[in-house]
Amino acid sequence: MIMPEPDADVIARRDEIVLALRDIVPGEGVIAEQNELSAYESDGLSAYRQRPMVVVLPETTAQVSDILKYCHANGIKVVPRGAGTGLSGGALPLADGVTLGLGKFNQIKEIDFSNRCVVAQPGVTNLGISDAVAHEGFYYAPDPSSQIACSIGGNVAENSGGVHCLKYGLTTNNVLGVEIVMMDGEIIRLGGRHLEAGGYDLLGVVTGSEGLLGVITEVTVRILQKPATARALLLGFGSSEQAGDCVGGIIDHGIIPGGLEMMDKHAIHATEDFVHAGYPLDVAALLIVELDGPQVEVDLLIDQVEHIASGCGATYSRASTTEDERLTFWAGRKNAFPAVGRISPDYICMDGTIPRSQLSYVLRRLSQMSAEYGLRCANVFHAGDGNLHPLILFDANVADELERAEAFGAEILKLCVAVGGVLTGEHGVGVEKRDLMGEMFSEDDMKQQQRLKCAFDPDQLLNPGKVYPTLHRCAELGKMHVHNGELPFPDLPRF
Amino acid sequence: MPQTLRPENEDQLLDAVNWALSRKIPLNVFGLGSKSSLGQAVSVEQGLDMSALSGILSYEPSELVLTAKAGTPLHEIQSALSEHNQSMAFEPVDLSVILNGKEPSNEADGTVGGMIAAGFAGPRRIRQGGVRDHVLGFRAISGRAELFKSGGKVMKNVTGFDLSKLMAGSMGTLAVMSEVTIKVLPVPEKSRTVLVQGLDEPVAIAAMRAAVNSPHEVSAAAHLPQSVAARSGVDLVAGSGAAVTAVRVEGPGASVETRCASLRKLLAPFGELEELHSQRSARFWAEVRDASFWRTTPPDTTIWRLSVPPSRGAHIAAAITRECGAEALFDWGGGLIWLALPDSRHKIVRAALDEQDGHATLIRASDSIRTTVPAFHPPSPSLAALSRRVKSAFDPHGILNPGRLYPTDAA
Numbered sequence: 001m002i003m004p005e006p007d008a009d010v011i012a013r014r015d016e017i018v019l020a021l022r023d024i025v026p027g028e029g030v031i032a033e034q035n036e037l038s039a040y041e042s043d044g045l046s047a048y049r050q051r052p053m054v055v056v057l058p059e060t061t062a063q064v065s066d067i068l069k070y071c072h073a074n075g076i077k078v079v080p081r082g083a084g085t086g087l088s089g090g091a092l093p094l095a096d097g098v099t100l101g102l103g104k105f106n107q108i109k110e111i112d113f114s115n116r117c118v119v120a121q122p123g124v125t126n127l128g129i130s131d132a133v134a135h136e137g138f139y140y141a142p143d144p145s146s147q148i149a150c151s152i153g154g155n156v157a158e159n160s161g162g163v164h165c166l167k168y169g170l171t172t173n174n175v176l177g178v179e180i181v182m183m184d185g186e187i188i189r190l191g192g193r194h195l196e197a198g199g200y201d202l203l204g205v206v207t208g209s210e211g212l213l214g215v216i217t218e219v220t221v222r223i224l225q226k227p228a229t230a231r232a233l234l235l236g237f238g239s240s241e242q243a244g245d246c247v248g249g250i251i252d253h254g255i256i257p258g259g260l261e262m263m264d265k266h267a268i269h270a271t272e273d274f275v276h277a278g279y280p281l282d283v284a285a286l287l288i289v290e291l292d293g294p295q296v297e298v299d300l301l302i303d304q305v306e307h308i309a310s311g312c313g314a315t316y317s318r319a320s321t322t323e324d325e326r327l328t329f330w331a332g333r334k335n336a337f338p339a340v341g342r343i344s345p346d347y348i349c350m351d352g353t354i355p356r357s358q359l360s361y362v363l364r365r366l367s368q369m370s371a372e373y374g375l376r377c378a379n380v381f382h383a384g385d386g387n388l389h390p391l392i393l394f395d396a397n398v399a400d401e402l403e404r405a406e407a408f409g410a411e412i413l414k415l416c417v418a419v420g421g422v423l424t425g426e427h428g429v430g431v432e433k434r435d436l437m438g439e440m441f442s443e444d445d446m447k448q449q450q451r452l453k454c455a456f457d458p459d460q461l462l463n464p465g466k467v468y469p470t471l472h473r474c475a476e477l478g479k480m481h482v483h484n485g486e487l488p489f490p491d492l493p494r495f
Numbered sequence: 496m497p498q499t500l501r502p503e504n505e506d507q508l509l510d511a512v513n514w515a516l517s518r519k520i521p522l523n524v525f526g527l528g529s530k531s532s533l534g535q536a537v538s539v540e541q542g543l544d545m546s547a548l549s550g551i552l553s554y555e556p557s558e559l560v561l562t563a564k565a566g567t568p569l570h571e572i573q574s575a576l577s578e579h580n581q582s583m584a585f586e587p588v589d590l591s592v593i594l595n596g597k598e599p600s601n602e603a604d605g606t607v608g609g610m611i612a613a614g615f616a617g618p619r620r621i622r623q624g625g626v627r628d629h630v631l632g633f634r635a636i637s638g639r640a641e642l643f644k645s646g647g648k649v650m651k652n653v654t655g656f657d658l659s660k661l662m663a664g665s666m667g668t669l670a671v672m673s674e675v676t677i678k679v680l681p682v683p684e685k686s687r688t689v690l691v692q693g694l695d696e697p698v699a700i701a702a703m704r705a706a707v708n709s710p711h712e713v714s715a716a717a718h719l720p721q722s723v724a725a726r727s728g729v730d731l732v733a734g735s736g737a738a739v740t741a742v743r744v745e746g747p748g749a750s751v752e753t754r755c756a757s758l759r760k761l762l763a764p765f766g767e768l769e770e771l772h773s774q775r776s777a778r779f780w781a782e783v784r785d786a787s788f789w790r791t792t793p794p795d796t797t798i799w800r801l802s803v804p805p806s807r808g809a810h811i812a813a814a815i816t817r818e819c820g821a822e823a824l825f826d827w828g829g830g831l832i833w834l835a836l837p838d839s840r841h842k843i844v845r846a847a848l849d850e851q852d853g854h855a856t857l858i859r860a861s862d863s864i865r866t867t868v869p870a871f872h873p874p875s876p877s878l879a880a881l882s883r884r885v886k887s888a889f890d891p892h893g894i895l896n897p898g899r900l901y902p903t904d905a906a
Binding site for chain 1: 555556557558559560580614616620621624625627628637639641642643644645647648649650651652653654655656657658659660661663664665669680681682684704707708709710711712746747749750753754802803804805806827830831851852853854856871872874877878881882884885886887888889891892900901
C-alpha cells in the first residue's frame with residue numbers, strides 16, 4: 001500500500017506542532033509519546049499500520065475548529081478517527097499527519113421524541129443511541145455488527161450498513177443533520193430536524209465521504225418505533241441456487257423482510273461449532289429471514305415465506321417461537337466473523353455487492369478461485385440487498401499467504417464489478433479498495449468526485465491517500481479543456 | 496430565438512454541452528417542460544430538450560432496481576412498475592397539478608430525470624424516505640462537457656462519494672443526467688385511512704404525533720383545515736364540514752385491519768372518526784401529495800411548500816395565517832406545510848422560520864414574484880459560499896440552468 005510521500009518538513013517541525021496543539025487542547029488531550037501512539041496505528045483493518053505523528057483528542061467543536069485552522073495554516077495533514085472500528089482503513093494514520101480522535105465527544109445532546117430524532121456527539125456509540133431511546137419503544141435502525149463499539153460519527157463518515165438495510169436503509173437514509181468543521185476551521189450545519197436539507201444535498205455527500213470532506217462534530221439521526229413483533233425463520237437448502245431463488249421469490253411476492261441473510265456451508269459449520277445456534281449441518285445454504293411488524297402480519301408472512309421456501313426445495317425450515325429463540329438464530333450469523341477467526345489464524349473480510357441474480361455464478365466462481373489460490377473461503381451474504389461478505393482464510397505466518405489472500409480478495413471485487421455490482425456495499429473504500437477504484441470508475445468519474453473534494457478542502461489536507469488512487473492537485477482538476485467552437489455536430493437534431 | 500437542441504443519444508448530448516461550453520452559451524435544460532414554471536424565473540434562450548433520451552433500459556422486479564434514460568416519461572415508468580405491482584415508494588409529487596392545473600392521477604407528468612432534479616416526495620416520505628433515498632446511480636454530462644457516472648445499479652453501495660444525492664434537488668444546475676437507476680418497492684397490498692374530524696391545528700399535530708410515534712407503522716399523516724377539506728373530491732372528506740386529520744396504514748390485509756383498529760382506539764379521544772378504504776384512500780392521498788386543493792385558485796395566489804421540524808409546524812403556520820388569509824395544509828405528520836396566500840404577502844413566509852426551522856420553497860407564483868423572490872430558500876452565507884464552490888466543481892462556467900436553484904449562480 002503506497003501512501004502519499006510524508007512531508008519531511010512537517011515531520012521536522014513535530015515538536016512545535018505538538019506544542020501548538022497543546023495550546024489548543026490542554027491536559028492529556030494531545031498524545032505524543034511513541035508507546036502511547038501505537039494504540040492508534042490502525043483501525044479495524046489491522047493489516048495496515050502506521051504510527052501517527054501525533055494524536056489530538058479535542059472535547060469541543062471550537063477546539064476542533066482551532067486544530068483544523070492551525071493545520072490548514074501550516075499545511076499539516078489531518079486524519080479524523082471515530083471509534084477505530086472501520087474495516088477499510090479509512091482512519092489509517094499518516095506519518096506526517098495529525099490523527100484527530102473524536103472519542104471525547106461522547107454525549108447525547110438531546111432526545112426529541114416530538115420530532116423523532118436524537119442529537120448526539122459523534123463519539124456516542126451506535127447502540128448507545130438505541131439504548132437511550134429504548135424506554136419509549138424507539139431505536140436507531142442501522143445496526144452494523146460492531147454496533148456496541150462503533151461511533152455514530154464514524155457511521156456517518158462511512159455510511160454504515162447492517163443486517164436491516166433492505167427494509168430500513170443505510171446510515172444515509174437515517175441521518176437528518178450534521179454539524180461539520182471544514183479543513184479551514186469553518187463550522188457548517190447541514191440539515192436539522194426537518195426532512196430534506198434544502199438546496200444541494202450536501203448532507204447526502206458528506207455521509208459516506210470517509211473523512212475527506214469535513215470533521216463531523218454533531219449528528220442528528222431519525223429514530224423509529226420498534227416493531228411490535230419480530231420472528232426469524234431458518235431455511236436450509238441443498239444448493240445456493242435454490243436459496244437464491246427463494247430470496248427472489250420472497251421479494252417477487254411483495255415481501256420486504258426486516259433481515260434476509262444467507263450463509264454457505266463453510267460459514268454454517270464454523271458458526272455452529274462456535275455458538276451452537278442449532279443450524280442444520282446437512283444443507284449447502286442457510287437463509288435467516290426475519291419478519292417484523294404487527295404480530296398478525298408477522299405470523300402471516302412467516303407462513304407465506306415458508307410456503308415460498310418449500311416451493312424452492314427447502315429441506316429444512318424452522319420458525320422462532322420465542323424471542324430467545326430468535327436471538328439464538330441471529331447469534332450464529334452475528335458471530336460469523338469471530339467464528340471464522342476460530343478456524344483460521346487469520347482472515348480478511350471482503351464486501352462487494354452484486355445483482356442478486358448473479359449469486360449462483362459468483363459463488364461458483366468463488367469456489368473455483370478458492371481452489372486456484374489454495375485458500376478456504378466462507379461466505380456470509382446480506383442476500384436481500386446483494387451485499388456479499390466472502391471471508392478469506394489464511395495464515396499470515398505462512399510465507400506469501402497474506403499476499404495470496406489479498407490477490408484473491410481483489411479478484412473477488414473485480415468479479416463483483418464485472419457482473420454489474422460494486423466494490424463495497426458498506427465497509428467503505430478507505431485504503432483497502434483504493435487501488436481497485438479504477439475497476440469501477442473511469443478517470444473522469446473519479447476526477448469529478450475529487451472536484452467535489454476540492455470544493456470542501458482545496459489543499460487536500462483532510463485524510464489524503466484514502467478512497468482515490470491518484471491525488472490530483474485541485475488547480476489541475478479545475479483546468480478546463482475547452483474544445484474550439486464551431487459546431488461540428490451536423491447530426492444533432494434541432495427544433 | 497435559437498433552435499432548441501434535442502439530442503437523441505448520450506454522444507449527441509455530450510456534443511451539445513461541449514458546443515454550449517465552447518461558446519459559453521447557457522442552456523435551459525428540460526425534459527417535458529412540466530415544471531418549467533418552478534424555481535427562479537430565468538431567461539435562458541438556448542434550450543436543451545432531453546425528451547428524446549427516453550426508454551427503460553433494464554428493470555428486474557426481483558432486484559428492486561430500474562434503469563432508464565433520463566428523459567423517459569414518468570408515466571411510462573409508473574406503468575411498467577405497476578405491471579409488476581411495484582412503485583416508487585416515495586410517491587413522487589406531480590407538480591403539474593399545481594403548476595399546470597392538471598387533474599391528479601396515477602400517471603405523473605414529466606420525466607424521471609426531471610423528477611430527480613426537482614426532488615419532491617409525497618406523503619410516504621415519513622416512512623420510506625424521499626427522492627434522494629431512491630436514486631442509486633446515474634450517468635451525466637457535467638458543465639465541463641465531460642461524461643461521468645456515480646453510484647451503481649445495486650441497492651447497497653458506498654463506493655466513492657454519493658453524487659446521486661447531490662443530483663436530487665439540484666434543478667439540473669450541476670450536470671445533465673443521461674441515465675438514472677432508481678430503487679423500487681412492492682406496492683402495499685392494502686391501504687386504509689382513519690379520519691379524525693374537527694381538530695384545530697395544535698391538537699391535530701398532537702394527534703398525528705401520537706399516531707406516527709405509535710408502533711402501528713403509519714405511512715402518512717396529514718391535516719386539512721375545513722376550507723381545504725371542503726375542496727376534496729372524496730365525499731367523506733368534503734362532506735365532513737370540518738377540519739380533517741388523516742392517518743394512513745398500508746400492508747397485508749389482515750395487518751392493515753388490525754392496525755387500523757388500534758389507531759381508531761388511539762385517536763378516538765381526539766374526535767369523531769371515519770375511515771377511507773382502498774380507492775377513496777388512494778384518491779385522498781393523491782390530492783394531498785399534489786396539493787390539488789389549490790389547482791384552480793386564482794393566479795395571484797402563491798403556493799409555498801415548507802419543510803420544518805414537525806413539532807414546530809403548527810406554530811409556524813399560525814404565525815403566517817394570523818397575518819394574512821393564508822390556507823395551510825399539513826403533511827408528513829406536521830413536518831411539511833403547503834401554504835396558499837395572496838402574493839402580496841410573500842415576505843411573511845420566510846420571516847416565520849427561525850434558522851433551525853428548515854426551509855420554504857416557492858412552488859407557484861406570478862412571473863413578477865418569481866423574478867424578485869428566490870424560489871429556493873436562501874442558504875446562510877457560509878453554506879451559500881460552499882454551494883457556489885460545489886456548483887463550480889461541476890459547472891465552472893455556469894452554463895447549466897444558471898440561476899434556476901440559486902439566483903447568485905446566474906452571474
